[in-house]
Amino acid sequence: MRYYLSPMYALEFTLGFLGNLVVVLGYPLCLQEWRSTNVYLYNLAVSDIICVCALPRLSYLYANNMEETSPFNCVLNRYILFVNMYSSVLFMALVSLDRYLLLRHPARDHILLTPRMAICASVLTWLLANLEIIPVVYYNLEDNNRMNGTMCRDFASLSSTWGFLGYSLGLTVFAYILPLVVLFWSTEKIASMLKMQVEAFKQRETSYRRPLRIVRAAAYMFLLLYLPYHIMRNIRILTRLLVDRVSTCTIVKIEAVYIITRPIAYAHSVINPIFYFLMTERFREQLLARGQQLRKRLTGLYSRTS
Secondary structure: OOOOHHHHHHHHHHHHHHHHHHHHHHHHHHOOOOOHHHHHHHHHHHHHHHHHOOHHHHHHHHHOOOOOOOHHHHHHHHHHHHHHHHHHHHHHHHHHHHHHHHHHOOOOOOHHHOHHHHHHHHHHHHHHHHHHHHHHHHHHHHHHHHOOOOOOOOHHHOOOOHHHHHHHHHHHHHHHHHHHHHHHHHHHHHHHHHHHHOOOOHHHHHHHHHHHHHHHHHHHHHHHHHHHHHHHHHHHHHHHHOOOOOOHHHHHHHHHHHHHHHHHHHOHHHHHHHHHHHHOHHHHHHHHHHHHHHHHHHHHHHHHHO
16 A cells, blocks of 8 residues: 555645646636536536545555544545545536536526526535535544544445445445436437537537537546446445455455555546636636736746846
8 A cells, every 4th residue: 555555645636736726726817707617617626626635644644654543634534535526526417417508508598507506506516415425424433433543444444334335335326326327318418419410500510529528538537437446345345244255365355456446536636627628718718828928927027137
């Protein structure tokens, strides 16, 4: 874990923090008029930047072979990671629905395409994500009491009960699989609409296909990054319940694969900023323009001082 988890978490924090910070600071500065998509993407960026801020401590502990001995930090760290893991896929699902509705209503005359409704949907999304993770706090506190605060264990090691397995499976289905289904459903809806509109708007075929490619890429990203983690997490919990029926070698292999999938799941926070630039042309143009202005000012300042 020292030579894998520590550098992976450090790398994800560095790249994810910088990429999402550009969006968190750049959106208010560059966008004068916010649309529903901007609201969802901004919340997604906030979610991701909060998520990666929990990684440096994990990286430090793994690098120094140390255990987290603070129950408060243990609970807070796990809470932050999982709230923002599941809020990210929820916000991306909202983005995909927004792209679908925009394709159906290019004039933005649908009530769900208004910034006000996007803000309401974002608030409900944050509330839902927090409600989904409240049991993690309970199991974490219970595990800390059993360990007398000497160890902060990963999600799959918090409890060896069938109820905990049921919660993990429920979280997998309702917090991950359902939003992912929405992502793929939106992709198919966009694709079917493109087939119907391609003749009527042949000159705009490229611009219509662009949101399809972006939404499809987002769907496959969450499928490839999240699915291995959720599969191995539930298998890991199951093997702890059936420890007497599973060989030690098998348990070790399952735990090793589970450890490998953990940083992969958080890699979405590094990749998501790419979607911000692909989906918001105005933000990209404004950001590049401000970057050029800053470069000219710095060049002029350097010329005067030299």
